[in-house]
Amino acid sequence: MSTIATLPAIAADPTEPATRTAVSVIGADKIFTLGRGKKLQALAEVDLEIAEGEFVAIIGPSGCGKSTVLRLAAGLDEPTNGRVEIFGAEPRQLARQHRLGVAFQEHALLPWASVRSNIALPFKVAGRPVDDARVDGLIDLVGLTGFEKARPKQLSGGMRQRVSIARALALSPDLLLLDEPFGALDAVTRRRMNAELARIWGEEKITTILVTHDVDEALILADRVIVMTGRPGHVRTVKTVDFPRPRDAEITRSSEFHALVDELTCLLDASDGAAA
Amino acid sequence: MSRLRSAGVNLVHLWPVAFLLICWDVWVLVNGYTSTVAPRPWFVIQDVLAGFADYVPSISYTLGMALGGLIGGTLIGFVGAILVWWSAALSGIVTPTALIIRSVPITALIPIIARIVGYGDPAVLASTTLICFFPAFVFTLSGLAAIPEAGRDLFSVLGANKAQVLGRLGVLYALPNLMVSVRITAPSAVLAAMLAEFLMGTNGLGALFSESRSYMDMERAWGTAVVATVVSVLVFVGAQVAERRVDARLT
Incomplete structure (x- = not known):
């Protein structure tokens, strides 16, 4: 499934309330120079398009460049090749206008x-x-x-x-970037925070990218889940999650939910294998 | 009772001082030195206690000069480091100047300083400032360089400008470092003040030492050395307390 194909095209007719593209990453790769001529390719040709008001979760094995994607979107790093645009402008623009919210892995x-x-x-x-x-x-x-x-x-x-x-x-903010924000929380608090985040998102409809290890968390929160392969990271699959919201215990206990968790976990395993 | 006990414990901790005094006395006695060569500690202490009023003006002068130089030098070093952090062009001017000042021995600089800024108070203050400047510069610079990556990232995504990064992040990360510099330069500030007073001053412990020696008043000369040591230790302890306070507040 192509990433672009899953998205509604930007409407040509300006009178129609079209969904604007919030984040677009086009053919971005990122190569880090490690010194002594060594290089590390973190991302390979990543294409992403995220609509305004959408909640997208990125899952993938450790070190697959999930956080690098977030750093590109935040304007903290620039892609070696390719392009990143946030609301049609360069990523730093959003930060300068104080319209960006980021929760880092390190709380800072x-x-x-x-x-x-x-x-x-x-x-x-x-x-x-x-x-x-x-x-x-x-x-x-x-x-x-x-x-x-x-x-x-x-x-x-x-x-x-x-x-x-x-x-x-x-x-x-107009764009919220969350880099494993619940990583250090215990399971109970984590679920509670998931529910709270879903509630805030429901109220404010902030375009959100969540990087996580936790497949359940991704499925509870996201409209779409992007599965990345291991190093160098690129988009393996994009899965649309269409469970109705709010996604309470009734949904998370359903067999459809479990089937999706299993499917994505399998994909993660496979992409892990590809990296090894 | 417990207060008495803790006072006792503190007294016991002073054993190195007592040991030093005994060694000093034994050294004078064994070598059979007369009081013009080396006075016995008890006479020196007696002179300090009995003539303390004569010491007070010198102590306050030296202390004032040392603290003035300490604060002045620390501020100049702090500002210099911020300028270097701020601009590569300024770094090209400030850093070599700082290194040159540091590399020339202060003793050799004092007569030149006196020639430039004038003998007496200005020379003493300039010398103490100069000795405190470089550590403050280096420590502030290392504090600014050690702003955590995550902090920089945070300010970057918040859309902060350079002045905000400096004011809300850099300065506060540099302050604990600056206090380390204050602690280590504080005794040197007393030393530099005394050295400048000794070489060309008319006031202070350095001048008192030089004056008593020329009158062969050895008890007074050695007393000045003892008093200077105590002043130096107190300044160090004071700086340490300040450093701990700043540390507790900022980290």
């Missing part, structure tokens, strides 16, 4: 700042007045009420990740 919290100041940071960097109600709402959302004044070193790993997710959401 400021050690001297409280939970509250860390979440308020995007407002300050953007030069906007801090929206206290919004910050409080986010603190509540990620379940850290009572910890507003705590510093990162006083929090557990999972709590720190939750702060970083709240920070990514602070400015209601």
Whole structure:
């Protein structure tokens, strides 16, 4: 299945409410120079197109370049060949306009700042007045009420990740990039955060790319799941997930859901094998 | 009771000082030195205690010069490092200058400094500033270079400009490093102040030492050395406390 084919084409008629393309990655590869003439090809000819308001999950074996795709979309790296466009412009443009939210694998919290100041940071960097109600709402959302004044070193790993997710959401970004944001959470908190994220996404319809190891998580949250092969990473399969939302326990227990989990897990195994 | 006990423990920790005093006394006695060669510690201590009022102006002058130079040199080093971080062109000017200043021994520089800025107070202050400048420069620069990759990435995706990266990230990562520099240069600042006073000053512990020696008042001269050591240690301890506070707040 081709990636492009699964997407609705941009409508030619401007009067029709068309789905805009939020992210397009065209033939991008990424080669890292490791020194002494050694090179590492992280990505090979990746093509992706993500529509505005879509939630896409990227799964793949470790080291398959999932995070590199996110870094390209965030404008933190540039593709060696190919092109990346976000809302029709170069990726850095979105960051400059303070319309990008990213939760990194490493939480990157400021050690001297409280939970509250860390979440308020995007407002300050953007030069906007801090929206206290919004910050409080986010603190509540990620379940850290009572910890507003705590510093990162006083929090557990999972709590720190939750702060970083709240920070990514602070400015209601147009594009949200999540790099295994729930990696350090226990299974129960993880499921709760999945549900919360699905709820926020349902409300704000932020275009989201989620990188994850967890097939269940991808299926609970995403409209489409992109399976990547091992190094050098490229898109192996794109799977449209059309379970109705909200995807509660009834759906996750269904045999269709399990069948899809099995299918994607098999694909992951196969792509792992291809890498070896 | 427990306070008494802890005071006792602290006293026990002072054993190296007592040991040093005993060694000093034994050394004078065994060699049969007269008080013009080397006075016994007890007479020196007696002079410090009895004539403490005479020491106070010199102590406060030297302390003032050392702290002034410490703060001035640290600030100049800090600003210099930020300039180097900010612009490659400025780096080409500031870095070699800093290295040259560092490579010339301070003792050789003092007469030149005095010739340029004037004898007395300006020379003393300039010398202490100069000795504190380089460590502050190097430590700040290494702090700025050690901003974590994740922090840079974060500020990049937040759309921060260079001034925001510096103000909200760089400076706060550099401050604990800067405090290390303050701790290690603080005793050197006292040393530099005294050296400049000794060579060309009219005030301070350095001048007091040189003056007492020329009057053959050896108890006073050695007393000055003892007082200078205590001042130096206190400045170091003070800097260490400040460093710990900054560290606890920022990391």
